[in-house]
Amino acid sequence: EPEVTQTPSHQVTQMGQEVILRCVPISNHLYFYWYRQILGQKVEFLVSFYNNEISEKSEIFDDQFSVERPDGSNFTLKIRSTKLEDSAMYFCASRGPAGELFFGEGSRLTVL
Amino acid sequence: DAKTTQPPSMDCAEGRAANLPCNHSTISGNEYVYWYRQIHSQGPQYIIHGLKNNETNEMASLIITEDRKSSTLILPHATLRDTAVYYCIVRVYEPNFGNEKLTFGTGTRLTIIP
Numbered sequence: 001e002p003e004v005t006q007t008p009s010h011q012v013t014q015m016g017q018e019v020i021l022r023c024v025p026i027s028n029h030l031y032f033y034w035y036r037q038i039l040g041q042k043v044e045f046l047v048s049f050y051n052n053e054i055s056e057k058s059e060i061f062d063d064q065f066s067v068e069r070p071d072g073s074n075f076t077l078k079i080r081s082t083k084l085e086d087s088a089m090y091f092c093a094s095r096g097p098a099g100e101l102f103f104g105e106g107s108r109l110t111v112l
Numbered sequence: 113d114a115k116t117t118q119p120p121s122m123d124c125a126e127g128r129a130a131n132l133p134c135n136h137s138t139i140s141g142n143e144y145v146y147w148y149r150q151i152h153s154q155g156p157q158y159i160i161h162g163l164k165n166n167e168t169n170e171m172a173s174l175i176i177t178e179d180r181k182s183s184t185l186i187l188p189h190a191t192l193r194d195t196a197v198y199y200c201i202v203r204v205y206e207p208n209f210g211n212e213k214l215t216f217g218t219g220t221r222l223t224i225i226p
Binding site: 004 | 215216218
């Protein structure tokens with residue numbers, strides 16, 4: 001069964017460093033998303049992406065964040081200068097034909 | 113998107129049917145009911161969705177009341193692996209739009225008891 005894959009599963013970084021989280025959405029999907037979940041809190045929407053551009057973003061998704069689809073398969077989330085409060089699980093998702101979202105297993109980001 | 117209300121936690125005995133309620137009294141005519149679950153810290157998993165008719169798939173059944181103000185997710189024979197947080201989410205779905213973001217609440221923490 002096709003699935004969304006994310007790498008790395010866990011990344012530890014120093015505050016101020018740049019981080020890139022990678023996702024491979026399900027191959028015939030066209031809409032992609034990033035969500036995050038701070039430990040013990042709700043799953044929060046960050047950004048949606050379609051046709052090589054952002055279709056919606058949340059207040060969390062400020063100038064430190066960017067997304068890109070560099071080729072036909074990868075979808076990346078970049079955090080330019082990480083802060084302690086960026087520590088969270090980051091989930092990538094792609095949308096199926098009935099509007100259902102398929103999520104990856106997540107990338108745990110720890111900022112020290 | 114319409115707001116939903118779910119009980120914070122429920123227990124269910126292994127092998128029994130787990131019935132998870134959700135209230136969505138302000139649902140609009142073009143809003144669907146979606147159910148997801150999150151096992152521990154894994155990514156949310158899609159379970160089922162519906163508009164107004166009852167739906168069934170290999171994972172669960174979804175019963176939506178006639179006035180669409182509430183629904184119940186049914187796991188027919190709960191196993192220990194069904195222990196998770198279950199989210200009921202109401203949102204518009206339009207095939208040609210991509211930005212129907214999901215807004216997750218706190219969900220129902222379902223514990224399956226051996």
